[in-house]
Amino acid sequence: MARIAVFLVCLALSATSALAQAKVSIEKLNQEWVAAFNKGDAAHLTQMYTPDAYVLPAGAEMAKGRGAIEAFWRGAMKQLGDAKLKTIDVQSLGPGAAREVGTFSFKTKAQPPQEVTGKYVVVWRKMGGNWQLATDIWNMNK
Amino acid sequence: MARIAVFLVCLALSATSALAQAKVSIEKLNQEWVAAFNKGDAAHLTQMYTPDAYVLPAGAEMAKGRGAIEAFWRGAMKQLGDAKLKTIDVQSLGPGAAREVGTFSFKTKAQPPQEVTGKYVVVWRKMGGNWQLATDIWNMNK
Numbered sequence: 001m002a003r004i005a006v007f008l009v010c011l012a013l014s015a016t017s018a019l020a021q022a023k024v025s026i027e028k029l030n031q032e033w034v035a036a037f038n039k040g041d042a043a044h045l046t047q048m049y050t051p052d053a054y055v056l057p058a059g060a061e062m063a064k065g066r067g068a069i070e071a072f073w074r075g076a077m078k079q080l081g082d083a084k085l086k087t088i089d090v091q092s093l094g095p096g097a098a099r100e101v102g103t104f105s106f107k108t109k110a111q112p113p114q115e116v117t118g119k120y121v122v123v124w125r126k127m128g129g130n131w132q133l134a135t136d137i138w139n140m141n142k
Numbered sequence: 143m144a145r146i147a148v149f150l151v152c153l154a155l156s157a158t159s160a161l162a163q164a165k166v167s168i169e170k171l172n173q174e175w176v177a178a179f180n181k182g183d184a185a186h187l188t189q190m191y192t193p194d195a196y197v198l199p200a201g202a203e204m205a206k207g208r209g210a211i212e213a214f215w216r217g218a219m220k221q222l223g224d225a226k227l228k229t230i231d232v233q234s235l236g237p238g239a240a241r242e243v244g245t246f247s248f249k250t251k252a253q254p255p256q257e258v259t260g261k262y263v264v265v266w267r268k269m270g271g272n273w274q275l276a277t278d279i280w281n282m283n284k
Contacts, residue, residue, distance in 0.1 A: 054231070054243050056261050058200065058281040062243070089196070091276070094236030099265045099277055101196050101204070119198050121263060121279045123241045134233070135241055137263045139200040139281040 015092070022098045023090040025131050026124055030085045030102075033133075037073070037083040046070040049133045050125055056137035058118065080116065082107040088119075096126040097134075104138060117141070157234070164240045165232040167273050168266060172227045172244075175275075179215070179225040188212040191275045192267055198279035200260065222258065224249040230261075238268040239276075246280060259283070 029048065036044040046066050049055070055063045055072055063072045082105075089101045100122045107113040120138035124131045171190065178186040188208050191197070197205045197214055205214045224247075231243045242264045249255040262280035266273045 054263075056243070056263060056281065059284060061283050062261055093239035093265070093267070097235035097239060101198070101277065119204055119279075121196075121198060121265070121277055123235070123263070123265060125235070135243065135263055137261075137279050137281065139198065139279065141203055142201060 019092045034083045040077045042074040054135045058139045080106040098124045161234045176225045182219045184216040196277045200281045222248040240266045
């Protein structure tokens with residue numbers, strides 16, 4: 001009985017730890033995403049997505065695959081800057097997948113700059129040891 | 143070598159079959175979702191979500207948990223009817239999770255009825271053998 005209890009505690013701790021590690025990795029990758037966006041580096045941003053990723057933008061058609069995703073972000077970077085992301089919740093979906101819920105803000109480059117804010121869901125997948133964005137969708141509250 | 147090949151083929155077939163089964167289950171549950179929505183049965187719709195599910199509506203604040211989700215859908219049902227869902231892609235994220243990409247349409251109840259169309263992402267989780275919506279987010283193309 002004691003062994004089973006120890007095993008279950010270890011299992012619970014290891015699951016908690018895997019989730020905490022995924023959360024840390026995802027928050028770090030979000031910083032990388034924001035830096036690439038704010039530098040206007042669409043190529044770098046796109047490499048953070050899985051090759052078969054989906055991006056489902058509010059106000060535009062869905063983009064599948066890195067070619068379409070890079071074209072979308074290159075266009076968005078012309079209009080928007082000062083990206084900020086805030087992770088609200090990360091849920092582990094198994095050893096190689098996680099679901100993130102978060103909020104974002106951007107500022108329009110048109111003068112006077114206006115703030116665009118909303119919420120997003122990203123499904124992350126671990127590909128060859130690295131977390132990548134596999135599905136990225138967002139919308140606005142108003 | 144032959145044994146390894148047979149094993150790999152079986153593994154691939156079993157993964158394909160699990161994905162195909164998940165897709166069939168999800169499409170059937172979408173029919174149930176649509177039927178509940180079109181009947182105005184917010185309680186039934188809400189039971190299709192995991193207890194800790196997130197709903198992130200376009201044009202409204204995110205709702206977490208069945209209480210908030212039921213209140214949201216009850217409000218939406220007053221404005222919208224004739225729901226239609228179309229699954230575009232299901233990706234398996236392990237034995238207990240899948241990501242669906244799809245498109246939707248609704249008709250407003252105000253006269254004259256207007257069509258509202260867009261795209262969505264649902265993260266499904268298998269809870270006690272049954273697939274449930276764990277994260278539900280959508281937006282419009284325009």
